[in-house]
């Protein structure tokens with residue numbers, strides 16, 4: 001279940017706890033079971049010592065004395081090791097996908113709440129990689145996390161058992177474990193830095209790779225395959241270098257560990273032989289201590305071996321989290337209410353706005369658009385028409401002034417309610433790779449098939465959909481790639497017709513249509529926009545003749561405002577644009 005009211009923590013351990021806290025008892029049981037499994041090794045050594053010490057007492061083939069310790073060796077394996085470990089694996093099998101789904105679901109929900117600016121500045125491949133990094137971390141944590149309580153209890157029992165066998169060996173093991181841990185703590189710090197850098201370069205390279213996939217058509221028509229290959233090679237080279245640096249450093253750590261392990265065995269062997277020669281240890285003690293020493297060395301070794309990928313995943317996870325969990329730039333106020341849009345009057349009151357790190361685009365724009373009026377927005381490319389619409393949709397927050405719909409500031413209402421009341425047909429609509437039926441139904445999820453088809457007919461999309469072999473079940477392809485630009489626009493128009501919101505925005509909505517289809521659609525659109533406040537951006541000025549009012553933008557300023565005839569008489573920028581189009585024709 002996605003908990004929309006909670007923001008996700010941006011530090012890795014609180015982030016992981018956020019997902020585990022709903023399963024506290026299960027988590028405790030899981031780690032306890034793992035700790036129990038750790039008793040197996042030392043218990044086995046103790047039982048083995050018992051058997052070895054009893055062997056010389058076996059006489060005349062009477063082995064009854066061995067039955068109990070030998071049976072306990074089997075029971076120890078079956079219950080302590082086998083059963084508890086199978087229990088752990090069962091919890092892993094059931095629990096891992098549940099947690100992974102929560103992480104992917106909540107991270108996706110968080111990313112979908114990001115502002116338009118985030119998507120303009122971040123490569124989607126990079127974001128995808130970062131979400132999968134977090135999922136991978138928690139998967140790894142659940143799988144290998146069980147090893148650590150097991151290793152801990154194994155080390156604890158081994159050192160305690162060695163104390164009772166002979167305090168000298170207890171002392172050797174404890175000193176060795178301290179040295180080993182200090183070395184690891186010291187070296188792990190550098191390893192973390194190296195892995196963070198590796199994670200970043202991996203995310204960057206996946207981001208670039210996905211960007212190339214999106215631009216496959218550009219690459220083909222400009223014959224830039226080899227150019228892209230060598231460009232990609234520089235990112236991959238960085239990944240390779242970071243990978244090698246991390247792996248080689250880890251190798252150096254393992255060599256030092258190997259030496260430490262050798263020293264431990266050498267010390268233990270020396271003292272064992274020495275004490276045995278003095279009759280201070282039995283053969284059973286000899287076997288027990290050697291077993292415990294090798295067990296301790298191996299356990300410590302496996303523990304750090306398991307910790308390395310986890311450490312690596314933790315560093316990469318933290319790096320991913322830092323870049324994913326930057327605070328949302330646009331969020332609903334805590335007391336935001338639903339927009340009540342009865343009439344659809346729009347007011348820009350002294351609005352000042354600039355995109356991040358750019359010069360101001362709008363300086364004190366003030367304009368009132370009456371409810372149910374039809375307004376055209378025209379001007380040179382880059383004059384600010386789409387920005388005007390983006391501000392109304394609150395895709396960006398303004399720096400000064402206010403934008404009101406029916407007297408309510410767009411910053412005081414919930415974004416969901418704002419967007420429910422505005423239908424938008426964008427300049428270059430993109431579709432989901434789902435059926436055309438589902439793509440149109442996106443305008444109103446609860447619409448029946450008949451309503452969808454009726455909207456498609458009004459948008460003159462029905463004609464071409466019918467001719468497709470799968471009809472309304474045809475897939476649109478990634479971002480709608482299997483349709484032409486004009487067909488995509490007609491699907492977007494059908495979607496807006498179905499949505500039937502009180503405010504309608506058309507941003508060059510019919511620019512990719514042939515004149516015949518456009519004139520057919522104009523009729524349907526005219527029907528649609530009755531009783532709605534409609535903003536129409538168009539470069540083809542002939543499509544705006546029936547507008548109540550036309551606003552002319554020039555470098556972020558509304559320089560002219562009036563009907564088509566009034567603006568022609570004004571003999572300004574609109575006249576210039578009109579004449580150039582009429583002259584062109």
Ligand SMILES: Nc1ncnc2c1ncn2[C@@H]1O[C@H](COP(=O)(O)OP(=O)(O)OP(=O)(O)O)[C@@H](O)[C@H]1O
Nearest residue numbers: 120355356358361380381382383384385386387388
């Ligand atoms: N996300 C952005 N970040 C920075 N600058 C932007 C961004 N979007 C637009 N701009 C700049 O703001 C200005 C206005 O752009 P806008 O898209 O509003 O123009 P437009 O009038 O819709 O143009 P067109 O007719 O070509 O669609 C342009 O100079 C553009 O480069």
Ligand SMILES: [Mg+2]
Nearest residue numbers: 385386387427
């Ligand atoms: Mg535009």
